[in-house]
Amino acid sequence: MSLPFLEVAALEVSFGAGAQAVRAVRGVSFAVQRGESFGLVGESGSGKSTILRALVGLNPASGGSMRVDGVELGMTRDKALRRRMQMVFQDPYGSLHPRQTVDSQLSEALRIQSLADGERRIRTILDQVGLGPRFRFRYPHQLSGGQRQRVAIARALIVEPEILLLDEPTSALDVSVQAEVLNLLMALRQERNLTYIFVSHDLSVIATMCGRLAVMQSGAIVEELSASQLRDRHTTTDYARTLLAASEGYRPQG
């Protein structure tokens, strides 16, 4: 077996200190191969977002290690390392600068990374995420939720990362837009051989997008399984079983 492309080992993240400390992530380990799409599901507050934020260096890790392609990820990272891994946030309303046009947010990304040929890159990426040149000079408030999420995806992809971390990229979107965004993400991954870590609370979304997934509960991974195991309902832990049963839908008691 080849060396995993992305490797997280015994990761710990705590907030605060002393008796009040919150251990949001407790000894999480997983490995993802290049080009794979790895899902993270779990209850609300179980530390999914925190893991992604630790991976991109927005939260400090208090223990364990994270590696990409054999390179250890610390708190200080140079631009080249940052470029390899980008993130799409959960909330398309909060993740775009409210007073900048789509164009200036994309060109800012290029400027920070000192990438040449901006004009062509912007046009290409807007095309790829299915937003024509018509949207290029709009402000976020002139876009719908789904369009904003596409801009956020475009901003992450324009610097040509190898790994994309997606934090519930469709939970704020309605079903028809969700379908569009998921289709887009599937196509982009094939086209660019991207590696995804995909957080969602929706098992059917995960089953659509990912080959393998980990189930989290209060900061730890309680189970790892493949999409086909999920489909066959081959779960070993109680929590995963509850999750599966629950995603069949709500049934009022009595």
Next chain:
Amino acid sequence: MSDTLPWRARLLSGEYASRREASLARFYLGWLALRRSPAAMAGLLIVGLLILTAILAPWIAPYHPDVQALDRALQPPSAAHWFGTDEFGRDVFSRIVWGARVTLYIVLLVAALAAPVGLLVGCVAGYLGGWVEVVLMRLTDIALAFPRLVLALAFTAALGPGLEHAVIAIALTGWPPYARIARAETLTLRRSDFIAAIRLLGGSSSRIVLKHIVPLCLPSLLVRATLDMAGVILIAAGLGFLGLGAQPPTAEWGAMLSSGRDYLLSAWWAATFPGLAIFIVSMGFNLLGDGLRDVLDPKHA
């Protein structure tokens, strides 16, 4: 008419062809919103008039503002001297017109000194947090604790009276409120995802503060600065009144008010017209500030 339509329609369509057009459209929409408020338009008119008067003073003023003609002292308003003359026979109207320059100078200088300092201190403190924030905000509190007029008095007493010293003193005591506003705004922004997105693209802290946070704090600061201008004019007038601001014979409204006061009973015009000018211009800034707040800062509306 018909040939003005295309560009208007284009700006309003929400679909722009270039960066320039997008920012132009933003200004245009703001302008349309401002135009809906009569109070704001009145304020804009007054401030515009002040600026025009200051620029065109040599052409508007019928007399030289400083040349004395003691034989015509304290004449009441007439066709020759619209606002009458003061105790040295100088034309009050001409002095008010030239005084607009001094007032504008003070206002612009204070705005150019105090607002950027406050903005930067507040944004840096708010964004970086930790000990930087503690130190900067303590400094702000200290500066805020000084009574404005007293500090200005002390300052001009030490350096000698003069317009520049008065302005510096006003600016020195003027920045802390801006720092506080900027910090409060920054605190609500620093955790947001769009700032995080720039950090993980590799943007440095200085880039984030200068290019992404400062522009978002600017509107509320601009509003506050405009509202403050009224106060600045009054303080400058107060210093002039106490003889610590502009020095004679410079035509400054506060100083004119002060010297006219001695003749209030016999020659009401010498003090009344400068007083009116101060009142109208500070009101103009206030109205404009209120209007800008509704346009730029909808959450306060």
Next chain:
Amino acid sequence: MNPLLQVEDLDVRFATPMGLVHAVRGVGFTMGREKLAIVGESGSGKSVTGRALMGLVAPPGRVSAHRLDFDGIALADAGPVAFRRLRGKRIGLVMQDPKFSLNPVQRIGEQISETLRLHTGLSSAAARSRSMAMLEAVRISDPERVYRAYPHELSGGMAQRAMLSMMLVAEPDLLIADEPTSALDVTVQLEILSILDEQIRLRGMGLIFISHDLRLVSRFCDRVLVMYAGRVVETIAAADLAHAKHPYTQGLYRCLPNLDRPGEKLPVLNRDPAWLTA
């Protein structure tokens, strides 16, 4: 018993410089103490409808209604004062965007207690314990910590539940919940729904549940209004949602990803101009 809410011909327009946006066009429904869902694609006017029922449509927007009666109180032509008296106390609104609606620089607990004290005049100690109990009720495992936390210290789902508890403490007669569970995983989602259910059964609260999750709605709610471009295109019993007649509703239902059909391209909605007038 007279109905809790009666709406006839609700219209909301926004006069923008780009022209008139007709966001809600002649929406009407009557509801009792039941669970009514509003579904529809993004921009179809669900949130604006919810805000209009609260009298919360901001100035460029104009609301008109032939009839808007809440528990026998005519609100159609009433001024803002009439709404203010009901808002928060008798009608609650959970906004779509919890992180955006919570004050980022105030602690969660203070925000909840403040709401509570505003509407009930409880002492601060009593408000505190009630708030804590409410946080516990929405299945927040360590309410002590969350009470002291700032919004950015919460996960997406926790913020959503904090927002919900802020609305529930005032014990409203009608709760308008705009996508209240979109950031929650299914297990918690179900628990939240059973709390809402409990409130409806015990206190006879009415619930307007705005959502884009058709599967959830079909199982949880009693009736569903399907909105498209500001209009109600179909009103249907929730249980029949899977067999809806309108092609738009069918289309929305088909867009859902399926646990058992992974990896394939999802169908997307093809909009038919005829729906605008139907």
